[in-house]
Each structure stands twice: as C-alpha cells, then as structure tokens.
Amino acid sequence: xxxxxxxxxxxxxxxxxxxxxxxxxxxxxxxxxxxxxxxxxxxxxxxxxxxxxxxxxxxxxxxxxxxxxxxxxxxxxxxxxxxxxxxxxxxxxxxxxxxxxxxxxxxxxxxxxxxxxxxxxxxxxxxxxxxxxxxxxxxxxxxxxxxxxxxxxxxxxxxxxxxxxxxxxxxxxxxxxxxxxxxxxxxxxxxxxxxxxxxxxxxxxxxxxxxxxxxxxxxxxxxxxxxxxxxxxxxxxxxxxxxxxxxxxxxxxxxxxxxxxxxxxxxxxxxxxxxxx
Numbered sequence: 001x002x003x004x005x006x007x008x009x010x011x012x013x014x015x016x017x018x019x020x021x022x023x024x025x026x027x028x029x030x031x032x033x034x035x036x037x038x039x040x041x042x043x044x045x046x047x048x049x050x051x052x053x054x055x056x057x058x059x060x061x062x063x064x065x066x067x068x069x070x071x072x073x074x075x076x077x078x079x080x081x082x083x084x085x086x087x088x089x090x091x092x093x094x095x096x097x098x099x100x101x102x103x104x105x106x107x108x109x110x111x112x113x114x115x116x117x118x119x120x121x122x123x124x125x126x127x128x129x130x131x132x133x134x135x136x137x138x139x140x141x142x143x144x145x146x147x148x149x150x151x152x153x154x155x156x157x158x159x160x161x162x163x164x165x166x167x168x169x170x171x172x173x174x175x176x177x178x179x180x181x182x183x184x185x186x187x188x189x190x191x192x193x194x195x196x197x198x199x200x201x202x203x204x205x206x207x208x209x210x211x212x213x214x215x216x217x218x219x220x221x222x223x224x225x226x227x228x229x230x231x232x233x234x235x236x237x238x239x240x241x242x243x244x245x246x247x248x249x250x251x252x253x254x255x256x257x258x259x260x261x262x263x264x265x266x267x268x269x270x271x272x273x274x275x276x277x
Contacts, residue, residue, distance in 0.1 A: 009051040011110045018043040018067040021112035022084035029120035031259020034267050039068035054090045062087040070274045093195035098148035102225035109229045116226045116233050121240035126213040129239050132262040136171050137235035140190045148221045165227040170234035177272035183265050188213025192220035198250050
C-alpha cells in the first residue's frame, strides 16, 4: 500500500468521526497542552485508532487528534475557524522513518488544511535566549541526516525550494499578536538534530558558528513535507532549556517542568493567532 492509499484511509476514518474539513492544522510539541479548551464541536481521536498513525512514546505527547471549531469574535466579525490539532508527535529518534513522521501532515492536507502551525520545545544556542522565551522560527538547518522526500514522487517535485518555507506574512501576524498580548517574542534559526542525546558543548559551539539560534529534535520533517504540499507554515518554539554553564541541568523532566511553567504565554499567543489568522 502506497502513501496516497494510506492517506485516503486515514482521511475516510477521521471524516467518519467528524465531518469537518479543517482549514488550520496545529502540531503541538512537548508541554504545549491546553489549546483545545475553547474548541467547539470537539471530537478527540486517539492516534492508535487512525489508520497508519503511530502513538508517541515520549512524555508530554498525548497522542490524540482533536477536530472542531475555533470560535470567532464579535469585534472583528470573524467566523470560527475549523481546526485540526495534533496533541503530540512521533520522532526520528524513536525509530520511525521520515515519511512516517511527516505522514500526519499529508493527512491534514488531504482533510483541507492550508495553514500549518508547528510548535516545539527547544534548547538555546543563542546565548541571549533564556528559558521561557518564545521564538518564531524564520529558517532551519537540517542536521538530522535525512529528509522525508528521499525516494518520493519525482514526477511532482524532487528538488524542493525551501527558501520561503516559513511564511513571512504569518510570522509578521504572529509578531502583531504577541505585541497585542504584551508577550515578548524573538526570531531565530532552528537547528534540527536526530537525537535522542542532547548536544555536546562542542556541537553547540558549532551550531552557533553555523548561524543557529535554537536546537531541537523535531519540526523540520513536518516543515519539509508541508512545503512539498504547498501549505503555509508558521513554527513557534519555546526555549525550555539553556546551556548547562548557566546553572540548569538539562533533562527531559526539567524541560517538561519548564514548559508547564511558561504554558500561559504559549496558549495566549497561539489563541490570538488562531483568532486573527
């Protein structure tokens, strides 16, 4: 069974549970919970129930697909947005292929998603970044050693242009939303590694010299597939750990703890973006 056939089966199953064709999709990284509380006509579908989806094996990733309607507002007379939210993701370091990681993006595209908002918890490379900083990803450096388009349909496109994969208009909108909510926000280049080990001090120094500002183990496979599928992409990271030289021991437990601490601003920002997108 090829990927198109798998996508068709997943789409049919999801629509049988909720007939809504979403316009906006969200992928929530570690600790980015709490964004589904305002959704109307909400339906939750465990990943394990969706054909060819995989349930995450990492703490902080629930493994549920949520569909429904994000409320509009009277002031700007906007109708509610139909949304599809992935609560958690699988990772390359869990042993999945790049295509398996990017598969949910294919499914969201098939459901009707045109705008994809991707979130993650990242580590700081830029020494001016601190825990709790929200960062709009403007570009990336792929050090994962692979790409979801390897072996893909050459008849459509093989040499994908990624120079504008992060949508400039969405980045500017996010900046406006942050200002309205009085949330400080930064912008930077995301470095993606395969994981699961955290970076050595020498690797961090290298990333800094390459022009990286933050580092993580996700996001890039989904961004590349979204670019291939001509979806508009906005990626938002929260700095959840900094260099150990600053006195904080790096561990997944501390990262989740920090994400819970800073959750309020994360939710406020994405809610405002959804309201105005």
